[in-house]
Amino acid sequence: MSDTVILSWVTFVYFGASMFYLIRLITGKELWGLLALWTTVGGFSAQTIALVLRWVVSYQLGIGHAPLSNFYESLIFFAWAVILLYLIIEWRTGLKSAGIFVAPLAFLLMAYASFSPNVNSRIQPLIPALQSNWLISHVVSCFLGYAAFTIAFGLSVMYLLKIVKRFSRFLPETEFMDDLIHHNVVMGFILLTLGILTGSVWAHYAWGSYWSWDPKETWSLITWLIYATMLHSRFVRGRQGKRMAILAIIGFAAVLFTYLGVNYLPGLHSYLQS
Amino acid sequence: MKRKENIPNVKKNVLWSLFSSFNLAVILLILIVLLAVAGSLIPQQDAARELARRIPPGWAAILQKMQVFDLYHSVWFFLLLGFLSLNLVSCSLSRFPVTWKSFRAKAFPDAFTSLEDMTDVMTIMTEERRDSALQRLEGLLKKKYGKVEQKETARGDFLYGEKGRLSHFGVYVIHLSILVIIGGAVAGALFGFNAHVRVSEGEATDTVQLKGDGGIKKLDFTVRCERFSVDFYENGAPREYRSDLTFLKNGRVVHQGSLLVNHPISFEGIRFYQSSYGTAPDGKISLSFRRGKGNIHRRVFPLDYVGSKYYTGLQVAHDPGLPIVASGAFLLVAGFMVVFFTSHRRIWISVEARGDRTAISIAGRTNRDSLGLQREMERMMTMIKDTGVET
Ligand code: HEM
Numbered sequence A: 001m002s003d004t005v006i007l008s009w010v011t012f013v014y015f016g017a018s019m020f021y022l023i024r025l026i027t028g029k030e031l032w033g034l035l036a037l038w039t040t041v042g043g044f045s046a047q048t049i050a051l052v053l054r055w056v057v058s059y060q061l062g063i064g065h066a067p068l069s070n071f072y073e074s075l076i077f078f079a080w081a082v083i084l085l086y087l088i089i090e091w092r093t094g095l096k097s098a099g100i101f102v103a104p105l106a107f108l109l110m111a112y113a114s115f116s117p118n119v120n121s122r123i124q125p126l127i128p129a130l131q132s133n134w135l136i137s138h139v140v141s142c143f144l145g146y147a148a149f150t151i152a153f154g155l156s157v158m159y160l161l162k163i164v165k166r167f168s169r170f171l172p173e174t175e176f177m178d179d180l181i182h183h184n185v186v187m188g189f190i191l192l193t194l195g196i197l198t199g200s201v202w203a204h205y206a207w208g209s210y211w212s213w214d215p216k217e218t219w220s221l222i223t224w225l226i227y228a229t230m231l232h233s234r235f236v237r238g239r240q241g242k243r244m245a246i247l248a249i250i251g252f253a254a255v256l257f258t259y260l261g262v263n264y265l266p267g268l269h270s271y272l273q274s
Numbered sequence B: 001m002k003r004k005e006n007i008p009n010v011k012k013n014v015l016w017s018l019f020s021s022f023n024l025a026v027i028l029l030i031l032i033v034l035l036a037v038a039g040s041l042i043p044q045q046d047a048a049r050e051l052a053r054r055i056p057p058g059w060a061a062i063l064q065k066m067q068v069f070d071l072y073h074s075v076w077f078f079l080l081l082g083f084l085s086l087n088l089v090s091c092s093l094s095r096f097p098v099t100w101k102s103f104r105a106k107a108f109p110d111a112f113t114s115l116e117d118m119t120d121v122m123t124i125m126t127e128e129r130r131d132s133a134l135q136r137l138e139g140l141l142k143k144k145y146g147k148v149e150q151k152e153t154a155r156g157d158f159l160y161g162e163k164g165r166l167s168h169f170g171v172y173v174i175h176l177s178i179l180v181i182i183g184g185a186v187a188g189a190l191f192g193f194n195a196h197v198r199v200s201e202g203e204a205t206d207t208v209q210l211k212g213d214g215g216i217k218k219l220d221f222t223v224r225c226e227r228f229s230v231d232f233y234e235n236g237a238p239r240e241y242r243s244d245l246t247f248l249k250n251g252r253v254v255h256q257g258s259l260l261v262n263h264p265i266s267f268e269g270i271r272f273y274q275s276s277y278g279t280a281p282d283g284k285i286s287l288s289f290r291r292g293k294g295n296i297h298r299r300v301f302p303l304d305y306v307g308s309k310y311y312t313g314l315q316v317a318h319d320p321g322l323p324i325v326a327s328g329a330f331l332l333v334a335g336f337m338v339v340f341f342t343s344h345r346r347i348w349i350s351v352e353a354r355g356d357r358t359a360i361s362i363a364g365r366t367n368r369d370s371l372g373l374q375r376e377m378e379r380m381m382t383m384i385k386d387t388g389v390e391t
Helices: A003-027 A030-060 A071-093 A099-115 A133-163 A165-170 A174-207 A215-235 A242-259 B006-012 B014-019 B022-041 B046-054 B057-065 B068-073 B075-104 B130-145 B165-191 B322-341 B370-388
Strands: B119-126 B148-153 B156-163 B193-200 B204-210 B216-232 B238-249 B252-260 B265-267 B270-279 B286-288 B310-318 B345-354 B357-366
Touching: A003 A030, A003 A071, A003 A099, A030 A071, A030 A099, A071 A099, A071 A133, A071 A174, A099 A133, A133 A174, A133 A242, A174 A215, A174 A242, A174 B322, A215 A242, A215 B022, B014 B075, B022 B068, B022 B075, B046 B057, B046 B068, B057 B068, B068 B075, B075 B165, B119 B370, B130 B148, B130 B156, B130 B345, B130 B357, B130 B370, B165 B322, B193 B216, B216 B270, B216 B310, B238 B270, B252 B265, B252 B270, B345 B370, B357 B370
Parallel strands: none
Antiparallel strands: B119 B357, B148 B156, B156 B345, B193 B204, B193 B310, B204 B216, B216 B238, B238 B252, B265 B270, B270 B286, B270 B310, B345 B357
């Protein structure tokens, strides 16, 4: 079975896991939570195998490189990182109710990668600019950071729902969520910082300048500044709770724009050198 | 830095309190974000020329004057960066005395008695004798905290350990690193240059065309392109671009090397990058391969221009700010390590005889990550219990 076939099946597995997490939220029955967890673990294992397979196949094709080089691969890796981080959190804290706010996001990423006609899933050879180890560390740290921001986003939605009384029965305490949102944002911030720095080193070698205000660079800086402001309002002002949750959602919107939105900006191609 | 005594006086100054306020920082950060957003939406530099042609000339002239078409090099942007730097400096200076005090804080082995507000004092009762408990606890604390202070008081015996004092300075390292990076970037923008040049195979040049104003810059040496080659994968995508370059000074060959994408050549502080190529005589075909972050579809032109000469397009850059920015980046990462992975933890343990039993209490303080401290205290408590039974 080829890696892309496995990955499109994993999409459905994550959809199933999302449904189980939803049923758990509605009924409050732990059995569904357990089912959701093991479905997610199963999907994650299959996805990991598929990623390794894709890596191996690229070498068999004679164009070997880590599966982190095009849009398709980045979507898959993004979803993989989100689930990895989520599983670690569920394992470490016993938190199950966040699954319904996280698993569907992984499902959407996978579905977009597997079924959108705009996304080419073929293994492509690396053009010269992409032949760089800095690029790999750049992609890995950026997407791990994005994953942490994604979890913070899911938790923030959950937090806001908790404040609306009706949903509060099966959701954890607000302080616990607040703390977890903060920790994810801190982790995302560190990783995004590393991502921007390694990206700059790559740009320095590949493009002749560590920073050239290309829309993607600009938007990563915007994202970084939004999260920096958010962290300061906690460090300096001691702000917590609702305000932080809203800022985490705004920050995540900036993440999405950095990742997907900039491709639709006018003028991207005018950055091509004449 | 000003001496410490000066700070209260300075603080009364209105200007100072404005510049050291955190509100200003938030406003400046938001303004920088807005400027960056505007710059990504409005075509900039070369791309702006087309826009300028489509809108009324009066408007174009005004926008041009306002530097809207080069926001990232505009007076506005430099002003914002300047204010942010001032803000950062004054904010740090006004906070430093407090930090210094926490750093120099004396070890008070018996502070615990007066610190009723200490988070979660945990207490257990054991049958163990005071002396053996003290000895055991000292060993335990020493293992985790290095040095242990001890004090006997009327209320009982106290042990005290601490670690991570230096973590108070992490914030300053981070903020300094931001200043260093801004400084290096500005130095690069002011004193560096970015240029482009095309050299045909077998030919040489000592001038390059500056980006932006398009002026000509003369180099102190000559660069010659011996050969350019391009190599393709089976599917037609490029595998490698290579220019064999020779650097000459006063007609003498000083340096030779192959230039590849991702492997620039640096000569006399000036870096050369492989950036484009084409065929030399009429220059009709010009392929560029800048800015492909993975998901841009590119068209590949078949090259049936066999026989005609190539030219190589070189990007030529000089950035004296680079080492400054790089050291700023190192400082930033180092500061992050300190701030996010260390904390100033202080632990007090008291051993107090109560009748024929002994009460062991443990309390702690930290400048951040109180949850982490609490977990550590809980672990210590379990260890105290576990080893306590046998004695
Ligand atoms: C834009 C880049 C900036 C970054 C990456 C940054 C980073 C940080 C970090 C990580 C902390 C947390 C330190 C801790 O937990 O102890 C912090 C604290 C702080 N920052 Fe910034 N900062 C930036 C800009 C600023 C600016 C412009 C100001 C303006 C005055 C500022 C003022 C402060 C203050 C007052 C604190 C609290 C220090 C304390 O708790 O003692 N920061 N900063």
